Amino acid sequence: MDILQEIKRLEEEIRKTPYNKATEHHIGRLKAKLARLKGEAEKQRKKTGGEQFAIKKEGDATVVLVGYPSVGKSTILNALTGAKSEVGDYDFTTLKPVPGMLEYKGARIQIVDVPGLMEGASKGRGRGREILAAIRNADLIVIVVDVFTLHNVDVLKRELYEGGIRLDERPPEVIIKKRATGGLNVKSTVPLSLDEETIKGILREYKIHNGDVLIREDITIDRLIDAILGNRVYIPSITVVNKIDLYPDVEIPDKAIPISAEKGTNLDVLVEEIYRKLDFIRVFLKPPGGKVEEEPMILRRGARVEDVCRKLHRDMVENFKYAKVWGKSVKFDGQRVGIDHQLEDGDVLTIYAK
Numbered sequence: 303m304d305i306l307q308e309i310k311r312l313e314e315e316i317r318k319t320p321y322n323k324a325t326e327h328h329i330g331r332l333k334a335k336l337a338r339l340k341g342e343a344e345k346q347r348k349k350t351g352g353e354q355f356a357i358k359k360e361g362d363a364t365v366v367l368v369g370y371p372s373v374g375k376s377t378i379l380n381a382l383t384g385a386k387s388e389v390g391d392y393d394f395t396t397l398k399p400v401p402g403m404l405e406y407k408g409a410r411i412q413i414v415d416v417p418g419l420m421e422g423a424s425k426g427r428g429r430g431r432e433i434l435a436a437i438r439n440a441d442l443i444v445i446v447v448d449v450f451t452l453h454n455v456d457v458l459k460r461e462l463y464e465g466g467i468r469l470d471e472r473p474p475e476v477i478i479k480k481r482a483t484g485g486l487n488v489k490s491t492v493p494l495s496l497d498e499e500t501i502k503g504i505l506r507e508y509k510i511h512n513g514d515v516l517i518r519e520d521i522t523i524d525r526l527i528d529a530i531l532g533n534r535v536y537i538p539s540i541t542v543v544n545k546i547d548l549y550p551d552v553e554i555p556d557k558a559i560p561i562s563a564e565k566g567t568n569l570d571v572l573v574e575e576i577y578r579k580l581d582f583i584r585v586f587l588k589p590p591g592g593k594v595e596e597e598p599m600i601l602r603r604g605a606r607v608e609d610v611c612r613k614l615h616r617d618m619v620e621n622f623k624y625a626k627v628w629g630k631s632v633k634f635d636g637q638r639v640g641i642d643h644q645l646e647d648g649d650v651l652t653i654y655a656k
């Protein structure tokens with residue numbers, strides 16, 4: 303049996319096996335095996351070529367528009383950024399990623415229009431794998447459907463999932479330390495629904511027979527496998543329903559934003575939601591002995607002093623001595639901090655270099 307057949311067989315068996323305490327361990331092993339085989343199949347495909355079209359990240363964050371052909375992705379890009387991505391009333395007008403820049407509240411947000419994605423993309427249909435690889439770089443994904451194809455939201459989410467992209471999910475709280483001997487030692491800080499034997503069975507499926515595993519959430523089989531593989535990306539998302547001008551009474555799914563890119567309807571709401579979801583913070587720089595700069599530096603929440611250094615100059619990280627911070631991230635004003643210090647919105651920062 304070749305890998306693809308084996309994958310089919312496993313998927314079939316997982317579908318047919320009812321999930322309960324008695325089958326949990328078995329399903330855990332099957333899912334682990336399935337994920338491993340999919341990884342191998344992916345590697346084989348990569349060897350057989352397929353040129354990548356990566357996006358060069360620019361600005362303070364990158365947003366990618368993802369949707370079926372002809373839903374209006376290029377029209378949206380053009381309306382938001384003034385880019386000139388080709389628009390056509392036929393499928394696959396856009397053949398490679400096209401970037402544009404949106405400036406909003408001081409942030410420079412790169413928006414990227416990628417070719418249409420569809421069912422089977424994760425298996426390589428319609429250059430799907432290259433498109434998925436490009437999408438993985440995004441800081442935010444905007445899923446675009448039009449008023450006639452609302453059901454494609456689920457298809458797109460499934461393809462992204464199969465492509466290793468986890469939407470609106472936090473990374474699993476699992477730390478795995480492999481060791482040479484001593485068996486598997488599983489510890490958790492919260493009560494677990496999964497049996498320890500299921501967890502160990504999954505780890506062994508990945509040839510992890512010795513080591514310490516610390517679990518800090520009530521983990522599922524799928525999230526445990528994601529943690530072991532470690533190659534998933536976790537990206538927030540927004541869903542947009544376009545062409546609302548053609549069918550104003552359509553029932554909009556929960557939390558989705560109805561727009562008309564052509565008529566300009568509701569684009570302000572979309573832009574505000576993009577800005578909000580990107581979770582920016584503003585940090586004000588103060589040169590040593592100088593005055594606080596008026597223009598803030600825009601960073602993502604969770605950013606550290608190191609990220610500021612990188613934005614300032616490529617040698618800054620190397621030449622960094624220490625920094626002083628005034629604001630919410632420190633206990634007292636003018637506190638001296640290191641390069642790993644995490645900043646907060648509104649902080650003032652002075653960097654001292656060698």
Ligand SMILES: Nc1nc2c(ncn2[C@@H]2O[C@H](COP(=O)(O)OP(=O)(O)OP(=O)(O)O)[C@@H](O)[C@H]2O)c(=O)[nH]1
Nearest residue numbers: 371372373374375376377390394395396418563564
């Ligand atoms: N009525 C209406 N038509 C729209 C709207 N947005 C886009 N269109 C039309 O829909 C068609 C497809 O638009 P594109 O922007 O090329 O779609 P796309 O998603 O980039 O398509 P591909 O590049 O093929 O993946 C064009 O004829 C657009 O003029 C809208 O809000 N309302």
Ligand SMILES: [Mg+2]
Nearest residue numbers: 375376395396
């Ligand atoms: Mg297009």
